[in-house]
Amino acid sequence: MRRRSLIAAAGAAALAQRPGSARADEPVDVALVLAVDVSRSVDEDEARLQREGYRAAITDPRVVEAIRGGMLGAVALAYVEWAGIEFQRLVLPWKRIATQTDADVWATALAEAPRSSLSWTSVSGGIDFSRRVLAECPHEATRRVIDVSGDGVNNSGPPAEQARDRAVAEGITINGLPILNDRPTFGRPPPMPLDQYYRDSVIGGQGAFLVPAENFEAFGNAVRRKLIREIAGFGGPVVDRA
Template sequence: MRRRTLLAAPALLAAPARGAEPVDVLLVLAVDVSRSIDEDEARLQREGYRNAVSDPRVVEVVRRGMIGAIGLAYVEWAGFEYQRLVLPWSRIATQADADAWASALAEAPRASLSWTSISGALDFSRRVMEQAPFEGTRRVVDVSGDGVNNSGRPVTLARDECVAAGITVNGLPIINDRPTFGRAPPVPLDQYFQDSVIGGPGAFMIVAEDFDAFGSAVRRKLIREIA
């Protein structure tokens, strides 16, 4: 199967020019849409990110930053052959910016398919980061998912390459009581994320105990990442 390529307007894919608009942090949200996530769970994830980004508490943290703005991109991923830039880079500095971003995400089509390639998600997110049109003082990939890497190359290699490129990888493991493709994970998911997924200066994870708790976990995580 041919690998899907990143699709967006050419201006959004250009490397940041000298004098590019500054932001406090460049943040890629990399969200699992593999087959272990059903339609209701996919909806809860989308709503969790929409509500978190547009939450006035999150916007206030953004505004209190040294620059008072963040750069935000939203990626969905599944197996090694599928990653998609759902929302290209946006500069979030006001409540209106955050509300517009949340509305755009509500209108974007959803997909659920294939296996779970966290390594593919990190590789793709690193390329998205390299193409950011803003200049960030920090660079972070926030990867969420409900399973371990079972497609593509080892996740530790992709994680280490992100860290070497100056990108911090944070994690949001979702504890799902359904085995992935009928198989239980080899280790508890939170331990797996701690050992194999997160990395870089100040890297951390916040566990969502289930999909219903996802929205609260996302909000707490965004506030910590931005602050």
């Protein structure tokens, strides 16, 4: 309960500081949490590539066109960073995106937000925290989605499958963006290919899919492809490769 109240307080404070924040009575096609891995395996250059990838994707005219093409012509975005089971934080609270200007403002806010880097990787912690953020979304949404991106398997906290199943039971879809980094995590090779792990243990719910990024440099293109598909609600393969 205390964690949940902290989420609400952080979100309300940040929204209060931004002019033109959307009202709670404005519905959206999709409420989307972008849940981003900031564990120690993600170095400063890779963290920059991740953030730039999200900024470029959200402001891409093709993504804005997909947003405007929905029944309601808007989405709600929240940006979360996560690492070990002890660390998750709401970096950008809910913002309704309906125009290119909205997207540009969101991208500027992300560029200005400080970033943390901590040890270990708790996919389960990231999913559970994102569920609580979704529960406090001020916009009625046709669909609710958690978008998990990361470069490693769960090695902190409960198994990812447990958190995934809790989210799916609430009608939430989890999509994935595994970054197939060729660098072993903490000097150890992963127990299985990361895209296979995301397919079997992370994604779930109606229409769930993943878009692997071959490396951090390819991340921006993968984000754009995934956002267009999940915003538009397109069907397609479970594993969507460029």
